[in-house]
Amino acid sequence: MLIIFCGIPSVGKTLIARRLAVELEKRGRPTFVVGSDDIRRLVPAHEEEFDPGRESFIKETTLHLVDYLLGKGKTVISDDTNYYNAMRRDLIEIARRNNTDYAIVYVYAPVEYALKWNRERGEPIPPEVIQRIHERFDVPGKKYRWDQPIVSIDSSETRLEEAVKTILQKLDELKPQGEVKRFSDSGLGRSEEIDRVTRRIVGRVLAEGGDERLARRLSSLRRSFVKEALERNLSLAQVESEFTERVRSVLNGEAH
C-alpha cells in the first residue's frame, strides 16, 4: 500500500509519518518512509549550490524508489509536500502500476505555525519557500474524487499519538468497506490531465501580464508540448517541470 502524505513544509509530516511507520510495522507491515529529502541528502553538492536540473532528477529518483519498494510488496509512506494534485496523481499512478491501494493523508496547520516550527529548528527551510508552497497548495479532494484524503490532521491542535491513532483507524476502516480508492475511479484521461496542467501554467504567466503576441506564442508552445508529452509518456510532475522550463525560456527570449 502507498500512503501519500501532503502538507506544507515544516507542518510535522515526517514526525507523524515515522511514528505511523513504527505502528504499521508492529502490525506486521514492513514500512518505508520515503521523501525527496532522503534522496537529496545523497548529493553532498546540493548543500553548496542549488541546481534545478539536479532537483528534477532527485524527484524522479524518489518516485523510482517508491515504485521499487511497492513492487517488493512493502508499505510505503510518501513523505513530501506533494502540493499539486499532479504530484499526488503521479504517485497514485505508481500504486496502480503495482496493483496496490493508496490513501492520502493531509497534514495542515495555519502557516504561522509552520513558520514558527521552522524557526525553532533553526530555519532549515527558507521562510519564503514555506509561504510560496502555502499559497500554491492544492488542498486535496477539492477538485477530484480520487484526490480525497482519508483523513485531514490539524497538527497545531493534535498530539502526535492522537494523530497516529486516527490515521491507523482510518486505514483499518478502508479495507472491510471496500472503499479503498482506485485510480480507475478518477475518470480522467491522461491527455485531459496534461492539458489542464499546462493550461494552468500558461494562465499564471499571462495573469502576471502579457500581450496578445505572447499569448499566441505560449498557446502554440503548449499544444505542441502536450503532443510531445503524450508521446514521451511523461509523468505529470515531469510535464509540470519541463513545461515550466520551456515557458521560462520563451519569456527570457522575449525579454532580450
Place this chain on the structure above:
Amino acid sequence: MLIIFCGIPSVGKTLIARRLAVELEKRGRPTFVVGSDDIRRLVPAHEEEFDPGRESFIKETTLHLVDYLLGKGKTVISDDTNYYNAMRRDLIEIARRNNTDYAIVYVYAPVEYALKWNRERGEPIPPEVIQRIHERFDVPGKKYRWDQPIVSIDSSETRLEEAVKTILQKLDELKPQGEVKRFSDSGLGRSEEIDRVTRRIVGRVLAEGGDERLARRLSSLRRSFVKEALERNLSLAQVESEFTERVRSVLNGEAH
C-alpha cells in the same frame, strides 16, 4: 563511474566520500554517495528492533539504487564497510552491467582510533560490531587483481583535504593510462566464486568445533546450495547471507 569505499565502521569513510563528491561535482560530475545506512534510515522500525530479514532487503535495495543511478550516468560512491571481497565483487558486477568503470578506495586506521571516534560521537555503533568487522575484514587487493584499491588512506594520519586530494589525483591518473580495472580481468567464474564463499563459511563453522557427521551434513548442504544459487542467479552477498542462515539453522537443529 562507481567508486567503492571500504573500511571498518567509524573510520571516516562518509566524511571523505562526501567531500570527494563535492569536488567531483565541481569538476562537472554529478555524484551520489549511497550507503546501506541511507536506506536503513527509511525504516523507522529499525531503531526499535533489529530484523535480519529486513537487513538483507536493505542491502538489496542499496545495490538496486546504485544500479539505477549508474544507469542514469551518475557517478556513485558506495559508502559502506564493504568488508568482504564478495561485497566489492557484487558492486563491481553492477558497474560492469552498466558499462562503467570502477575504483576501490580503502580507508583504514588502527581499530583503537575507530573505537575512539565512535565513542566521541556518542557510540552510534556497538563497539563489538566494529571489533568483529575489523577481525573479519578482507583487506582489498590481497587475493585478487580486480580487488586492488587505487589508493589506501590511513585516516589516523591524513587530513581530510589531503585524503580527498590524493583520491582525486589517483582518479585522474586512471583514465589516460587506460588502467581502469574491468571486471573481466578477474578471470574468476561465477560458480568458482560461489564455491569459495560457501566453503569459507563451512570452514569457519568446522574450525570452531564439529564432528565428522556435521562436516558431512554441511558439505552436502553446501553442494546443493551452490547449485541453487547458480539457478537463482544470487549475488555473492546474497549467497553469503542466505548460506550463513542455512548453516545456522542446521546448527540450531543439532543443538536440540
